[in-house]
Amino acid sequence: MIVKLMLESDKPLYQQLKENIVMALAKGELKEGEVLPSVRQLASSLAINMHTVSKAYNQLANEGFFTMHKGKGAIVKPKKDYAATDEDIQKISENLSVICAEAKSRSIEKEKLLELLKQKFDEIEKKE
Amino acid sequence: MIVKLMLESDKPLYQQLKENIVMALAKGELKEGEVLPSVRQLASSLAINMHTVSKAYNQLANEGFFTMHKGKGAIVKPKKDYAATDEDIQKISENLSVICAEAKSRSIEKEKLLELLKQKFDEIEKKE
DNA sequence: CAACTGTTATATAATTTATATAACAGTGAG
DNA sequence: CTCACTGTTATATAAATTATATAACAGTTG
Numbered sequence: 001m002i003v004k005l006m007l008e009s010d011k012p013l014y015q016q017l018k019e020n021i022v023m024a025l026a027k028g029e030l031k032e033g034e035v036l037p038s039v040r041q042l043a044s045s046l047a048i049n050m051h052t053v054s055k056a057y058n059q060l061a062n063e064g065f066f067t068m069h070k071g072k073g074a075i076v077k078p079k080k081d082y083a084a085t086d087e088d089i090q091k092i093s094e095n096l097s098v099i100c101a102e103a104k105s106r107s108i109e110k111e112k113l114l115e116l117l118k119q120k121f122d123e124i125e126k127k128e
Numbered sequence: 129m130i131v132k133l134m135l136e137s138d139k140p141l142y143q144q145l146k147e148n149i150v151m152a153l154a155k156g157e158l159k160e161g162e163v164l165p166s167v168r169q170l171a172s173s174l175a176i177n178m179h180t181v182s183k184a185y186n187q188l189a190n191e192g193f194f195t196m197h198k199g200k201g202a203i204v205k206p207k208k209d210y211a212a213t214d215e216d217i218q219k220i221s222e223n224l225s226v227i228c229a230e231a232k233s234r235s236i237e238k239e240k241l242l243e244l245l246k247q248k249f250d251e252i253e254k255k256e
Numbered sequence: 257c258a259a260c261t262g263t264t265a266t267a268t269a270a271t272t273t274a275t276a277t278a279a280c281a282g283t284g285a286g
Numbered sequence: 287c288t289c290a291c292t293g294t295t296a297t298a299t300a301a302a303t304t305a306t307a308t309a310a311c312a313g314t315t316g
């Protein structure tokens with residue numbers, strides 16, 4: 001129902017959509033049991049194709065966030081169901097590693113980077 | 129001369145190559161004035177195409193890390209020349225934001241994430 | 257039954273990634 | 287100057303990814 005987006009970037013549409021939805025989950029704007037807009041509905045309101053939305057939904061479902069069934073839609077699972085596994089943590093660590101290299105190569109101090117992370121993490125609390 | 133790689137992943141080759149080189153810069157394995165392996169040389173040793181290496185080198189040059197000239201090769205610039213601009217910091221922040229959302233949605237605590245970042249940052253020091 | 261769900265199938269098009277050759281142009285050691 | 291090295295440019299091809307468009311199929315619910 002929520003899921004407000006501003007697209008237009010270098011990233012693929014389905015990727016941007018995924019990131020926006022994960023952000024909504026992180027903010028608590030999408031909670032257990034909630035039903036997402038239907039693929040046709042959301043595609044229409046974003047003026048993009050049904051399959052682009054379907055691709056984003058399906059990948060997020062495979063990543064453990066939703067259950068999907070014909071006739072019903074995409075429903076947010078309980079939070080425990082998609083709590084980070086060791087594999088998730090490893091992947092996140094690898095992503096952090098790339099960012100650290102980028103930052104360190106450009107002479108950004110560790111403390112500065114930690115501050116940025118704290119700031120971004122705290123921003124998510126805002127729930128709009 | 130250095131630049132050791134293990135490819136094979138989901139990311140494009142030129143992207144992996146870029147990340148490996150930025151990591152080498154962050155570790156101090158590539159310093160001001162150093163000349164990178166020629167595009168043909170590196171392509172050959174990695175068993176990939178010359179243009180794939182060229183693409184990676186050119187993008188990194190555009191991002192401020194190298195100077196490139198015919199006949200000479202790719203030479204690492206002084207560190208100050210590619211120190212983070214406000215724009216760089218903003219981009220890094222956006223990347224951190226995506227990771228924060230991914231982590232928070234999966235119930236990873238802020239402190240845990242900060243620990244992972246610290247760990248990855250410190251790992252870069254090791255210089256092999 | 258009707259109107260909604262997601263799913264599957266097919267087709268098309270543009271872009272991105274990666275390769276392959278070849279030629280061009282600047283650099284520097286012998 | 288020549289030769290062997292640099293990066294660059296041009297052209298072509300192929301595969302994979304992204305995104306769209308239609309249509310039909312199948313489960314759900316009022």
